[in-house]
Amino acid sequence: MTASCLAVLATGVAGTDRLLAHHSFAMFDTAKRVTLAGTVTAFEWTNPHAYIELDVPDEGGRVKHWSVELGSTSILMQGGWTFKDLKRGDKITLILSPLRSGETGGLLVQVTLPDGRVLGNGPGRGAQP
Amino acid sequence: MSRRTLLVVSLCAVLEVAAVAQTPGALPDLSGVWAPYRGGRGADPSLAPPPASPVVLKPTYAEAYRARRAAEDEATKRGEPLGTAAVLCTPYGMPRMMSVALYPVEILPRLGQITVITEAFSEVRRIYMDQPQLPIGDVPPGYYGHSVGRWEGDTLVVDTVAIKESVLSYQNLPHSDQMRITERIRLVTKDILHDQITIEDPVVLEKPAVYTLAYRRMPNYKMVEFVCENNREYIDEKGAVRMRIREK
Numbered sequence: 267m268t269a270s271c272l273a274v275l276a277t278g279v280a281g282t283d284r285l286l287a288h289h290s291f292a293m294f295d296t297a298k299r300v301t302l303a304g305t306v307t308a309f310e311w312t313n314p315h316a317y318i319e320l321d322v323p324d325e326g327g328r329v330k331h332w333s334v335e336l337g338s339t340s341i342l343m344q345g346g347w348t349f350k351d352l353k354r355g356d357k358i359t360l361i362l363s364p365l366r367s368g369e370t371g372g373l374l375v376q377v378t379l380p381d382g383r384v385l386g387n388g389p390g391r392g393a394q395p
Numbered sequence: 396m397s398r399r400t401l402l403v404v405s406l407c408a409v410l411e412v413a414a415v416a417q418t419p420g421a422l423p424d425l426s427g428v429w430a431p432y433r434g435g436r437g438a439d440p441s442l443a444p445p446p447a448s449p450v451v452l453k454p455t456y457a458e459a460y461r462a463r464r465a466a467e468d469e470a471t472k473r474g475e476p477l478g479t480a481a482v483l484c485t486p487y488g489m490p491r492m493m494s495v496a497l498y499p500v501e502i503l504p505r506l507g508q509i510t511v512i513t514e515a516f517s518e519v520r521r522i523y524m525d526q527p528q529l530p531i532g533d534v535p536p537g538y539y540g541h542s543v544g545r546w547e548g549d550t551l552v553v554d555t556v557a558i559k560e561s562v563l564s565y566q567n568l569p570h571s572d573q574m575r576i577t578e579r580i581r582l583v584t585k586d587i588l589h590d591q592i593t594i595e596d597p598v599v600l601e602k603p604a605v606y607t608l609a610y611r612r613m614p615n616y617k618m619v620e621f622v623c624e625n626n627r628e629y630i631d632e633k634g635a636v637r638m639r640i641r642e643k
Contacts, residue, residue: 289636290471292475292476293474307643312624312625313622313624314621314626317641331641333627335627338515340514340515340621341498365640388497
């Protein structure tokens with residue numbers, strides 16, 4: 267490889283410093299927003315991600331189940347969450363970016379809790395407390 | 396006071412000062428929790444880390460690395476991001492563990508050793524102070540290798556070798572068993588810390604890669620536990636990251 271090729275490669279690498287995270291979020295369509303209203307069947311305060319499991323009835327009364335990914339517990343706490351903010355049986359409305367695969371899963375954008383508070387998905391991601 | 400007593404007292408005083416200089420308390424206070432510092436609106440630009448040096452790989456490695464990054468970009472555009480070991484909750488190891496998203500690190504100095512614990516994946520590295528580095532071939536390669544440190548004035552200089560070749564380096568760079576990581580860690584202000592990291596690898600890199608991480612002190616922050624117990628991400632047969640959906 268010539269020196270000029272090396273220089274081009276070098277510039278390319280230096281210009282794209284990638285922020286490390288557990289995984290890329292490109293499997294979610296972050297340009298899309300889906301609003302869901304339903305009942306929490308589980309709130310898992312876990313790592314590497316927390317999850318909201320949600321039963322969502324449609325207009326015909328049929329229930330679809332959704333798995334909603336949140337940040338890690340540390341990142342959520344930095345965004346104002348606590349482990350007590352949701353529990354099984356809570357009725358909530360949330361907005362998510364859906365999986366591109368079409369499966370009933372997505373990445374949380376924001377959630378409106380039963381007490382009316384609106385929380386995002388960590389600092390700089392959606393609503394702040 | 397006799398001349399002899401005065402001499403003994405003076406000598407004791409000198410020894411005491413010397414002893415204080417050797418204790419962790421007399422050195423720059425690195426102890427505590429530090430979060431990545433990325434500046435932001437209104438931040439003092441002098442506290443920001445200097446830009447990273449260009450990364451220049453040896454020709455043998457450059458093309459494969461460029462192709463991998465191009466494939467990553469292409470897969471990400473398709474919405475099928477390529478998986479890495481981190482997707483499976485494998486720890487990052489050195490040097491990537493020192494900068495993972497917004498997660499803080501905790502520095503615990505004690506006499507003879509400085510321990511660093513990261514919040515992401517609860518990784519632990521130990522820096523042995525004022526000891527000679529071991530020959531690379533004498534240390535079993537691992538995620539954290541073998542680190543020795545020494546103070547040069549107000550700068551903690553840490554030398555790390557023996558990082559396992561399967562542990563990706565800075566910018567997911569490949570590396571050989573000859574990689575050496577030198578860190579120059581110093582307080583820029585009382586509450587801002589810089590860690591200048593130099594990666595040398597005579598097999599893979601044409602010249603050393605140098606970059607600096609900045610941290611801000613997090614007084615009273617309690618590190619959050621991070622146990623990877625509910626990992627629903629997996630890598631499919633095409634190498635793409637997927638998320639498992641619960642049926643109910």
